[in-house]
Amino acid sequence: MEYELIKRLSQYKKILIKLRSMGFVKIFSDNLSDALGISASLVRKDFAATGLTGKRRGGYQVNELIAKLNDLLGKNGEQHIIIVGCGKLGSALINYKGFENEQIRIVAGFDANPERQTPDAPIPIFAPDRLESYIREQRIQVAILTVPEESSLQTMERLQSYGIRGILNFAPVLMRSSEHCNVENVNLALEVEKLFYFVNAQQSS
Amino acid sequence: MEYELIKRLSQYKKILIKLRSMGFVKIFSDNLSDALGISASLVRKDFAATGLTGKRRGGYQVNELIAKLNDLLGKNGEQHIIIVGCGKLGSALINYKGFENEQIRIVAGFDANPERQTPDAPIPIFAPDRLESYIREQRIQVAILTVPEESSLQTMERLQSYGIRGILNFAPVLMRSSEHCNVENVNLALEVEKLFYFVNAQQSS
Ligand SMILES: NC(=O)c1ccc[n+]([C@@H]2O[C@H](COP(=O)([O-])OP(=O)(O)OC[C@H]3O[C@@H](n4cnc5c(N)ncnc54)[C@H](O)[C@@H]3O)[C@@H](O)[C@H]2O)c1
Ligand SMILES: NC(=O)c1ccc[n+]([C@@H]2O[C@H](COP(=O)([O-])OP(=O)(O)OC[C@H]3O[C@@H](n4cnc5c(N)ncnc54)[C@H](O)[C@@H]3O)[C@@H](O)[C@H]2O)c1
Known part of the structure; x- marks a missing residue:
């Protein structure tokens, strides 16, 4: 498969995963093209070329497409990630079983507070001065950032300088992606706000 | 304004908030209509009727639309919510300053473990047997659910029976909305998976 097609397939999957989490069950090529x-027509051509079928009139089933794209893209084994900041939120994520379903494994944590450093635990928590050697030796590409606001920008810059290519940022500071590092900002308050709209819209209907 | 228009405006805002969190800056009426x-044409008619302008050729600015929709829909004061399950994740959410920016306030928590119950704290944490009276007396509409998997379905059912109309569910159990209660399932593993697609797509381009 040529590069451009692989890139589009991976983007289709990304969007489908997002739409699935928004409750979409069916989707049309126009949705993906938008x-x-x-x-x-390029979406339909890509799907025809890779055997992704749908009932044209009824669109495509989101779950079926994701499963087929998983096969095509070869959901390459387990993805190893690290987490920086192992306080309340960080520890809740370290213990979360949901990562296993998506073949994601948190392999190590890093925390500035010596009381939280447990290098011999099943998922070791190291001091931040181990970050650089760990990222380079283990070829880690993605990190979750759950440090307090005041140390978040500096920690992000350090991670990028060590070669990290993706950061899931929870600190309440909007961080921009750079050429070599993709930053996604999570704000759970927006999820609650979204919920209020459903609730309010339902009440007024 | 008639009901249907208000409902659509609130849906536009909901989608726009979601798209903003996905990084969209500009949007076209076709995106919203899809x-x-x-x-x-209905989207454009709604926008014309409520004075939401955009440069037709260049689409609409997402942030501007959200701000205008906030005014139109009268972002009614502070929304009070409760949180059930005040362990690691629950306490991280109780302390999160990001809710203030969205005018959302967690006013009380509930936890089955007596050691976590602090009824005199600034944000009181009560035993679960206070849920029903608190929800009814304080007219609480939305709850965050951060209990372990094994007690999640039962807790959800209780919340619905007390009249809760929206639940943000973090437990690794996919919960369906009912007629009177809108459930949104959060899975942070999908956010990490999405990030890997960006990182992988970037590397192969
Ligand atoms: N986006 C969201 O929806 C959301 C929700 C809840 C919390 N948060 C944010 O997540 C972050 C963590 O919240 P929390 O409740 O877990 O806080 P916390 O204080 O419990 O944990 C923070 C941890 O980071 C460690 N730390 C501080 N500086 C560090 C550094 N330079 N390197 C490594 N570790 C460092 C601390 O020792 C502590 O253990 C905060 O920024 C908070 O605002 C975001
Ligand atoms: N969706 C996600 O992305 C995500 C991420 C992390 C954790 N989680 C989930 O969030 C939940 C909480 O995780 P955690 O790390 O905070 O766990 P935790 O064990 O630290 O906290 C759970 C709390 O719930 C309380 N509890 C148990 N049963 C209860 C009941 N019936 N009523 C009220 N309180 C009750 C416990 O006393 C405890 O304090 C788990 O289900 C976990 O799988 C989800």
Whole structure:
């Protein structure tokens, strides 16, 4: 498969995962073409070329597409990630079983507070001065950032300088992606706000 | 304003908030019409009727639209919510300053473990047997659910029976909305998976 097609397939999957989490069950090529800013006929061509079928009139089933894209893209084994900041939120994420379902494993944590450093635990928590050697030796690409606001920008910069290519940022500071590092900002308050709209819209209907 | 228009405006805002968290800066009426399953001309008519302007050729600015929709829908004061399960994740959410920016306030927590119950704290944490009276007396509409998997379904059912109309569920159990209660399932593993797609797509381009 040529690069551009692989890239589009991975983008289709990304959007489908997002839409699945928004409750979408069916989708049309126009939806994907809009979300990716490409033509609907290219979407249909890609799907035909890779055997992704749908009932044209009824669209495509989101779950079926994701499963097929998983096969095509070869959901390559387990993805190892690290977490920086192992306080309340960090520890809740370290213990979360949901990562296993998506073949993601937190392999190590890092925390500035000596009381939280447990290098011999099943998921070791190291001091931040181990970050650089650990990221380079273990070829870690993605980190979750759950440090307090005041140390978040500095920690992000350090991670990028060590070669990290993706950061899931929870600190209440909007961080921008750079050329070599993709930053996603999570704000759970927006999830609650979204919920209020459902609740309010339901009440007024 | 008639009901249907208010409902659509609130849905536009909901989608826009979601798209903003995905990084969208600009949007076209076709995107909104697709997401809501309505015609693009109805979107444009709604916007014209409520004075939401955009440069037709360049689309609409997402942040501007959200601010205007906030005014139109009268972002009614502070929304009070409760949180059930005040362990690691629950306490991280109780202390999170990001809720203030969205005018959301966690006013009370509930936890089955007597050691976590602090009824005299600034944000009191009560025993679960206080849930019913608290929800009814304080007219609470939305709850965050951060209990372990094994007690999640039962707790959800209790919340619904007490009249809760929206639940943000973190337990690793996919919960369905009912007629009177809207459930949103959060899975942070999907956010990490999404990040890997960006990172992988970037590397292969
Ligand atoms: N985005 C969201 O929806 C959301 C929700 C809850 C909390 N948060 C944010 O997540 C962050 C963590 O929240 P929390 O409740 O777990 O806080 P916490 O204080 O319990 O944990 C923070 C941890 O980071 C460690 N730390 C501080 N500086 C560090 C550094 N330079 N390197 C490594 N570790 C460092 C501390 O020792 C502590 O253990 C905060 O920024 C908070 O605002 C975001
Ligand atoms: N969706 C996600 O991305 C995500 C991420 C992390 C954790 N989680 C989930 O969030 C939940 C909480 O995780 P945690 O790390 O905070 O666990 P935790 O064990 O630290 O906290 C759970 C709390 O719930 C309380 N509890 C148990 N049964 C209860 C009941 N019936 N009513 C009220 N309180 C009750 C416990 O006393 C405890 O304090 C778990 O289900 C976990 O799987 C989800």
